[in-house]
Amino acid sequence: MAGGGAAASALSSPWRALLQRALDANAHLKHSTFFQLATVGAGGRPANRTVVFRGFQEHCDKIQINTDARSNKIGEIKEWPLGEICWYFTDSWEQFRISGIIDVIDGSSPDPAKLQQREKAWFASSVKSRSQYLGQSPGVPVANDDHIKDVHIDPSAAPVDAYCLLTLDPEKVDYVNLKSNQRLMFTRTQEGDESSDWMAEKVSP
């Protein structure tokens, strides 16, 4: 689900077209949908990890990421919801730095529309990917002789408690193309659920 080309054109956020082009140009690489998400943890410590792009939320520019509600980052992001994605495309030598506010949508969300988004993202994941949320909590010590148990999940089962959807709402996108040596800075000038205005500026790389 490397997504939302049609929505991109409809919305016409100017950086979306560049991102879609990069996704298309690098689509033959499995890791082209992987990017690094930086957040700030306890004591102001930067945290950085590879996550998978799960497409855009419908009718807007919010970037979707699946994660385990039991991982450290959930508490950290609830505390300090700022994030910056660094997305480097290894074949086309393009980098997108996308910063914005992160929304944590777990099963406890009081908003029915968000719970619906979470359910939709859950069913958009592969069954194998969903079964990961039935395993042990991430980051807890394991004994050397512990073996990963095979877990099976009913393909029609609703999202499990451990499944959490993150959405990052972009406010600034810093794009650089290392082949053409061009850099563009996109800044959102107006907030809105359905429409956003963006300013683009050409800057030195």
Next chain:
Amino acid sequence: MAGGGAAASALSSPWRALLQRALDANAHLKHSTFFQLATVGAGGRPANRTVVFRGFQEHCDKIQINTDARSNKIGEIKEWPLGEICWYFTDSWEQFRISGIIDVIDGSSPDPAKLQQREKAWFASSVKSRSQYLGQSPGVPVANDDHIKDVHIDPSAAPVDAYCLLTLDPEKVDYVNLKSNQRLMFTRTQEGDESSDWMAEKVSP
């Protein structure tokens, strides 16, 4: 300079052997020496960008990165010197998250040993890479008709003012292998210039 295999074995920081193996296994990929460095900028905003591994500093585990002294991150890192590297190896499916303290070594450093390191790292870079520091400051607006001027640098010339060496001194390394589904957490238990003790723990991925 994708480096320091011999030094790694000599020092025997346990994660260095894993990292060297990953570098070797992915050496055929140009981007295997690229990683994402997260820091914290003004207002507690996370910042994340792709940088190039310039080897380890001699006789220790400090990771070297070349950067432009005129970029925003320099002021931000001087203010808040914590960083986390996320280094994903796309062929072997291994991730290293390396967090630690960053030292900014520009031409104004009062420490002769650090200035010497900076000079050494400067000459270890290609002449083409060095000439980048003679260009425009990064991130400043450019007119559409501005063309990148060809700049030439004397190969024997000392580091220019805009050249800055960053070193990240690792305190924690979170290693995960997505093929074997194994994760190891390395924590430094003792500080020291020449030797460090590390604790390793197997944790759930």
